[in-house]
Amino acid sequence: MTELILHHYPASPFAHKVRCVLGFKQLSWKSVIVPSVMPKPDVVALTGGYRRTPFLQIGADIYCDTALICDVLEHLQPEPVLYPPHLKGVSRVFAQWADMVLFGAAMAYCLQPRGAQALFAGLPDGAAEAFRNDRRAMGTARTHPADATAAYRSYLRRIANMVEEHDFLFGTEPCVADFAAYHPLWFTRECVPVMADILSATPAVLEWMDRMAAQGQGRAEKFSAQDAVTVAAGALPQPLPAEAFQDEHGIPLGSRVTITAESFGPEPTEGTLIAATRTRYTLARTDPRAGDVHVHFPRVGYVLRRAA
Incomplete structure (x- = not known):
């Protein structure tokens, strides 16, 4: 499943960054409007705690932070290129x-x-x-x-x-x-x-x-938060690529951990560490509404700890 669901709100600057990248890549996407302030129950059902805006959903895979989202979109649609080789x-x-x-x-x-x-x-x-x-x-x-x-x-x-x-x-x-x-x-x-x-x-x-601005924002279709949660519940997370485990913390895969933003947004996401590569972390977690999901974070800007 490669259907792109962006959880955002209109005045969010970081959401606009991703909307513009979607336009640059000429991609179609589903638009879920989230609250600008807490509480955000539908957000937390998918992310497990992360509440910053935006995040990208592809089936039962949840991608947090615009730096990682840009990498994901580049992988899905390599042209035009976001990261020219030189x-x-x-x-x-x-x-x-x-x-x-x-x-x-x-x-x-x-x-x-x-x-x-x-x-x-x-x-x-x-x-x-x-x-x-x-x-x-x-x-x-x-x-x-x-x-x-x-x-x-x-x-x-x-x-x-x-x-x-x-x-x-x-x-x-x-x-x-x-x-x-x-x-x-x-x-x-x-x-x-x-x-x-x-x-x-x-x-x-x-x-x-x-x-x-002239590049546009891609082709957006309105989508409800409940429908997005239903999509996650009805999907399976995609298999992880065969990337090497890079251990900087002495925390083995399979451990119960939390990941928290380093700068702002103190709410942790807790789950089972199933990937720690050169560039990202992935947690597996289960939510009563969203089912089994994988939540992905970039390594830069995030803190990994063992869960209490």
């Missing part, structure tokens, strides 16, 4: 910087009071407070708006220097670095337009953003 190292390093540092500065800039007020305008009373409390519980870093603004301006100038020379960051075609850098800027421009004046000083960045 850029494999630099594109991954740049993407990691963008997902962490650029994203952090952009969010701290966008969600200062004027931006937050615009983002939550028209939503029910208490929505803004619920969002703040949820992100505080996730352990999201807090940067002073003035510091974030200065950093964001600097990063935009650096990106402008790159796209003044090429249509995309590293040449004539986009790569994974472009998608990682684009999504926080998209949030600024589209979700909190009252804050988008910061982009006007770098017209080359705006032109690059237009080129990124």
Whole structure:
């Protein structure tokens, strides 16, 4: 089964990163809208605890973190290529910087009071407070708006220097670095337009953003969370590839373990460790609703521990 089910919500920057990769790859996918804050019972039924947005479901296989999702989509649809051979190292390093540092500065800039007020305008009373409390519980870093603004301006100038020379960051075609850098800027421009004046000083960045947006978001079909859980319950996880076990922890395969995000989102996923390769972990777990599932995480950015 290769039907792609993306669990996301419209204003999630990281979800937009994946939606744009789906457009770049010209893929069809099913769209499950998840809550932006806890509780998320349908999410947890599939992931076992991981609550960050988005995650990708293929049958009874659940892929967490956009870095891993991009790898999965590249494997399923190799062309057009996300990781050009001559850029494999630099594109991954740049993407990691963008997902962490650029994203952090952009969010701290966008969600200062004027931006937050615009983002939550028209939503029910208490929505803004619920969002703040949820992100505080996730352990999201807090940067002073003035510091974030200065950093964001600097990063935009650096990106402008790159796209003044090429249509995309590293040449004539986009790569994974472009998608990682684009999504926080998209949030600024589209979700909190009252804050988008910061982009006007770098017209080359705006032109690059237009080129990124023109690739679309693939072909999406609405799908319910319950239907997604039913898909998992009716499927079997795919056989794991024959990759070598790479033991960095002294925890053998078959052990009961937890995996937790290193930076923010403290909720652990518990299961049986069935793979620990050079690039990813896989846990087997059973849920009363979703049945037997495999939950996959990248190694970078996640902490593996024996379960208590």
